[in-house]
Amino acid sequence: MLTEINYLAVLTATVAAFVTSSAYYAVLGTQGGETRPWQIAVELVRSATLSLVLAGLVTHFDLRFGPALVLALVLWIGFPAVLLSGSMLWEKVAWRIAAGHAGDWLLKLLLLTTIVSLWR
Numbered sequence: 001m002l003t004e005i006n007y008l009a010v011l012t013a014t015v016a017a018f019v020t021s022s023a024y025y026a027v028l029g030t031q032g033g034e035t036r037p038w039q040i041a042v043e044l045v046r047s048a049t050l051s052l053v054l055a056g057l058v059t060h061f062d063l064r065f066g067p068a069l070v071l072a073l074v075l076w077i078g079f080p081a082v083l084l085s086g087s088m089l090w091e092k093v094a095w096r097i098a099a100g101h102a103g104d105w106l107l108k109l110l111l112l113t114t115i116v117s118l119w120r
Helices: 007-028 037-060 065-091 095-118
Strands: none
Touching: 007 037, 007 095, 037 065, 037 095, 065 095
């Protein structure tokens, strides 16, 4: 399965996710302080990990664009939405902060899945 993944699509999706997420938080005005180089590196690794997982799922299940987007939505409901609602419930995270992160995750999942499903 790993040999069938388009790693150029994963790399492209990683960079696209990083840029999109950065722009998203800049528009929301929620980026806190100065970004350090190690934070950028960690965020790129996080985006690459997510891109690789999505590419693996899309490849393994031989999903085309439409079904891949459904997978992205299901993953968003199953993971970020559940985790963020839990942080609101148990850690008293403000709903606006959780909603902002949920929007970022939704954009990322849809963008990454679009790139890796169309570029197979």
